[in-house]
Amino acid sequence: DAKTxxxxxxxxxxxxxxxxxCNHSTISGTDYIHWYRQLPSQGPEYVIHGxxxxxxxxxxxxxxxxxxxxxxxxxxxxxxxDAAVYYCILRTGVRAGGTSYGKLTFGQGTILxxxx
Amino acid sequence: NAGVTxxxxxxxxxxxxxxxxxxxxxxxxxxxxxxxxxxxxGLKLIYYSVGAGITDKGEVPNGxxxxxxTTEDFPLRLELAAPSQTSVYFCASSLQGAETQYFGxxxxxxxx
Numbered sequence: 001d002a003k004t005x006x007x008x009x010x011x012x013x014x015x016x017x018x019x020x021x022c023n024h025s026t027i028s029g030t031d032y033i034h035w036y037r038q039l040p041s042q043g044p045e046y047v048i049h050g051x052x053x054x055x056x057x058x059x060x061x062x063x064x065x066x067x068x069x070x071x072x073x074x075x076x077x078x079x080x081x082d083a084a085v086y087y088c089i090l091r092t093g094v095r096a097g098g099t100s101y102g103k104l105t106f107g108q109g110t111i112l113x114x115x116x
Numbered sequence: 117n118a119g120v121t122x123x124x125x126x127x128x129x130x131x132x133x134x135x136x137x138x139x140x141x142x143x144x145x146x147x148x149x150x151x152x153x154x155x156x157x158g159l160k161l162i163y164y165s166v167g168a169g170i171t172d173k174g175e176v177p178n179g180x181x182x183x184x185x186t187t188e189d190f191p192l193r194l195e196l197a198a199p200s201q202t203s204v205y206f207c208a209s210s211l212q213g214a215e216t217q218y219f220g221x222x223x224x225x226x227x228x
Contacts (some may be wrong), residue, residue: 032214041205043120043219044159087158089212103174104217106151106158 022088032091120220139207148190
């Protein structure tokens with residue numbers, strides 16, 4: 001599986017933008033870049049994903065480098081509720097018996113601390 | 117919709133005991149997954165299922181068994197609990213394999 005590299009931790013102040021980087025230099029042409037986050041004592045939740053173009057949704061924006069070897073998750077105005085572990089994941093579609101099960105491979109992620 | 121629900125929330129087992137972790141989803145998703153998360157680490161895939169009656173191994177299947185008799189339920193069975201199975205277990209589901217995965221709240225298991 002192609003691997004991702006993220007900083008262990010980052011800090012931000014409330015209501016400021018946060019840019020969470022991710023390196024994925026061995027990404028293949030068909031890998032989607034997914035971001036999930038895990039709030040304390042909860043299961044992971046989906047944030048955003050993209051393939052080549054930048055993406056926006058109500059939670060965040062995803063900026064993907066032109067060579068696709070890196071990407072950045074952007075939280076436009078951090079809140080205390082955004083304090084979590086953020087995982088950058090390359091979506092590997094593995095065929096098992098002719099069916100893709102879309103394995104998610106989680107690394108250690110980035111611990112985001114938001115200060116009031 | 118309740119989404120993905122898991123029971124119990126917390127359990128203490130003695131070495132050699134067995135138990136079943138329950139997982140149910142009400143979104144009519146075809147795919148279901150079991151992950152474990154050790155302290156300070158990311159999640160690792162134990163087993164997955166692409167539909168009722170079909171299951172397959174993930175990265176760390178040893179010591180676990182699963183079954184999928186209905187679309188809604190995907191129980192995880194520990195036959196002979198070992199201290200190495202102390203972890204937090206998450207169940208997830210997705211409509212298809214390439215779709216977003218929705219996670220349950222987790223079951224914290226302590227094996228002493």
